[in-house]
Structure formats: structure tokens, C-alpha cells
Amino acid sequence: MIGLTIAGFDPSGGAGISTDIKTMGAHGVHGCAVVTALTAQNPKKVFSVEPVSTTYISQQIDSIFDEYAIKYSKTGLLYSKEIIQLVSKKVDEYDLSIVVDPVMVASAGDALGKSEIADALKKYLLEKTLLVTPNVSEAEKLSGMKIENVEDAKEAAYKIGEYCNVMITGGHLNGTNIIYKSIRIARNCNYDFRFLHCLS
Numbered sequence: 001m002i003g004l005t006i007a008g009f010d011p012s013g014g015a016g017i018s019t020d021i022k023t024m025g026a027h028g029v030h031g032c033a034v035v036t037a038l039t040a041q042n043p044k045k046v047f048s049v050e051p052v053s054t055t056y057i058s059q060q061i062d063s064i065f066d067e068y069a070i071k072y073s074k075t076g077l078l079y080s081k082e083i084i085q086l087v088s089k090k091v092d093e094y095d096l097s098i099v100v101d102p103v104m105v106a107s108a109g110d111a112l113g114k115s116e117i118a119d120a121l122k123k124y125l126l127e128k129t130l131l132v133t134p135n136v137s138e139a140e141k142l143s144g145m146k147i148e149n150v151e152d153a154k155e156a157a158y159k160i161g162e163y164c165n166v167m168i169t170g171g172h173l174n175g176t177n178i179i180y181k182s183i184r185i186a187r188n189c190n191y192d193f194r195f196l197h198c199l200s
Helices: 016-026 053-063 079-094 117-128 136-143 150-160
Strands: 002-009 030-042 045-051 074-077 097-100 129-132 164-166 177-181 195-199
Touching: 002 053, 002 150, 016 030, 030 053, 045 195, 053 079, 079 117, 117 129, 117 136, 117 177, 136 150, 136 164, 150 164
Parallel strands: 002 030, 002 074, 074 097, 097 129, 129 164
Antiparallel strands: 030 045, 164 177, 177 195
């Protein structure tokens, strides 16, 4: 199987495309990668972020699909509305089933993209997504509400679930992941009813 990650590059190897490719390889998947942004960062600090042009991102995606028939993809850092719009277009063009990791802030707390990312994801991409996997900070931006406990996270998941399936990762919720199944019908999946549960 071949998978595709569309994400930023972290030179320290702690996140981004290098980590995605390692994860895919550990599960027997050949990983292809499209770079959306170059970062200068380490685990403690982001020094700078240099976005890749939409023209070059498009060329990267098209060159991969010129050779490989890929069905599944995930995204990481998409940096700007324009990049999100492009990825949305390519999801349609290549009939991709996609998982969105809505990367907005580095582990060190520094912003990695423009403030418009959350709104652009909701407007252009999430309704085409099989699953979105925000952490608590990202879920707050996508839901427009403060999350201080598991009950708040459930409410946020319900709001984000208007767009697609959601798993709020529990690193800031004492290890509790909130998983919510949307009633929306997304690409290549049939969703019939809503349910919500927590995994500790």
C-alpha cells in the first residue's frame, strides 16, 4: 500500500513529514510526501516558517499521482487558506480519502501557520474529511470554545462533528481521547448516526 502525507518539514524530526513517513513505514505502508512549509525549529522553539508556494505544492502532488495510484492521505501543517484551498481541490481531483491533523501550533507553543487556518479548514476541507484529529488547543480553535475538561471536549467534538468525524487527542485531558462520529456523509464512507465515547 502507498500513502501520502501533505505536511510541513521539521528538521529536528519530531513532527511533520519525516515522522509521518516513519509511522507509515512501521505499518508496512510506502510513504510519499508533499512539503507545504519548511520550518526552522527544535523541540523547544520555532525560529521561522517558510511556506511553499501553491504552484510548487501542486506540482509535487501531480508528480506523485503521475506515477502512483494513491487512495489514502493525511495532512499536517497547511499554513494558509490558499494552501488549504489547493489541497481541497486536489482531494476532489484525485478522489482521495483524507485524514486531517489540523496543525496550527508547535509543541513548544509557537504558531506554525496563519490565524485563518481553522476557518479555512472548516470552509474548504473538513466536509471532505474522513477524520480530523485536533489536540485540545486545535479543537478550541475549530469549535470556538474553551476546553478545560472532558465534558467541554465532548461539546467541542459535537460542534466539530458538524463537519466530519473527530477525535480530540487527550494529551491535555489526562490521556482521554474524545471520539465522535458525525452524521455527515463524507467521501467513501456512510455515516448513519451519531455516537460519542471516551477512550482513556
